[in-house]
Amino acid sequence: MPVALKEQTLLDQLKNPVTRAYAFEQVVRDHQEMLYYHIRRMVIDHGDTDDVLQNTFLKAWRYLDRFRGDAAIKTWLYRIATNEALTFLNQKKKHMHQPVEDLEADLRHSLTQGKYIGGDEIQQKLQLAILTLPDRQRLVFNMRYFNELKYDEMADMLEVTVGALKASYHHAVKKIEKYLTES
Amino acid sequence: MNTNDIEPNKSGETPSFLDQVSREGPFEAPDRYFGSFMSVLADKIEDEDVLENAPNLRAAGKENIFLQPSHYAASFPNKVMETIQASQPSATRTLRQLWQHPQQLVYAMSVAAAVVLLVVGMWVMGDQTHTQDTAIDYWSIIEQTDVDAFDIAEVFDLSAISFEGEEFSEEEVSDLLDLLDQSTFDLEETLIEGI
Known part of the structure; x- marks a missing residue:
């Protein structure tokens, strides 16, 4: 089945209360691995990743009615996962009263x-x-370098301009290269 | 395609099987693929230029070093769906939540008290109807013992209207109460009808 048709079928099933749970399970199966590594690269620990990944899908389920299908399911899920990962890191800083260096x-x-x-x-x-990069720059670097996402996709997911993403990525590459050279 | 379905062309020759098949094939490009191809390519070239100046990063490669416990991926969808089902509101869960909040507890107890009162009220009404037939007999007993009906009403904390009449002793009241306790008739109804 072509990708666009499969996505539309899934969207229709997600809107129907009878098929919603079945379709959502399919969404989980289709995207769990991609999102796992996206989150894992941010929070590093497997247990923390599992928590954040579960929260991501629980939020997606809770706000399913608000998803109108303007963006692809993948984009929408990436957005939620990114927010959840950044929120997790911020809470860790706050609750443990940790400065950035300690985190x-x-x-x-x-x-x-x-x-x-x-x-x-x-x-x-x-x-x-x-890890020496600021959280958002780390996010951009991982998405571009490891996940090989396109800039316009990333712009939709992170709600940042393509120009800002490019600048952030190029800057991150330079910092990483400097670290690797010096260490 | 069935080769028998192939029709002769204009020159009368039967075309080959390949002539009947579209040269584009069954391959489709994703939506907007060609529209964004140039900019995607330009971004890749730009990134390659940046990475040219980062030999250590290139040497490190892109291999994924993060591992998952065995069976984690296979069991994850079930875990999520179970959590989702558990988070759905159910009657049991709603009741449990009621007990967790004092205001809701008061509300629940008020509702329960109202239900109890309703049930008792219905029971009393039913009992009243049931005993109406025998009420007149008890009234005649009260008359025989020469007891003031309105004093009995006072004893039973009913609408107290005092008529002048013969007073009755504690012993008489006690006997009367015993008599009434053994019965199921409605005294109030009896008194009102009797008067």
């Missing part, structure tokens, strides 16, 4: 000592370099 140290600890982390030394070093 970075906490994430660094999860990266180096936590479970479910693979890769070799250089890949871990790259992740440590990414």
Whole structure:
């Protein structure tokens, strides 16, 4: 089935109370992996990722009536997941009374000592370099570099202009390269 | 396509199977693919230029180092759907929530009290109807014992109207109460009718 037709069929099923739960489960299956890694790259720890991912889908379910289908389901879910991940990090800073540096140290600890982390030394070093970026810049870098999303898609998801995204990404690349060169 | 369905062309020759098949094939491009192709390509070239100056980043590659526990992905949709179903309001859950909030508790208790009063009221009305037939017999007993009906009304905390009449002793009242306790007749109704 063509992608556009499949999306429209899903949207119709999501609007129908009888088929809503079935269609939503399909949405979860289709997008869970993509969103898992999007969130995981931000919050690092698997358990935290699981919490944020569940919240993402619960919010999507709760606000399903407000989704009019103007954007693609993927864009809408990315937007919710991004907000949830950033909110989680902000709450972590607030509730633990942590300054930004301490949160970075906490994430660094999860990266180096936590479970479910693979890769070799250089890949871990790259992740440590990414952690030195501000949250939003980290988000933009991950979405462009790892997820290879298009700038206009990212602009829809993050509600930022394409120009601002490009500037942010290019700046992030320079900072990461500097970190990798110096360390 | 069935080859028997192929029609002869203008020159009368039967066209080959390939002549009947569209050269575009069954392949479709996503919506707006060609419209955005140039800008997507330009962005990629621009990014490549930036990465040219970042050899360490290029060397690190794009491999995903984040792993998932085994069976996590397979079990996740069920976990989400169970959470969603559990979050749906149900009668049990609504009642449980009522007890968690003092104002709602007061409201619930008021409703319960109103229901109890309604049930009692209906029971009393039913009882009254049931006993009307025998009421007159009890009234005759009261008359025989020469008791003032309105004093009895006072004893039973009914509308107290005092008529002058013979007073009755505690013993008489006690006997009367015993008599009434064993019965199911409605005293108030009896008194009103009797008067």
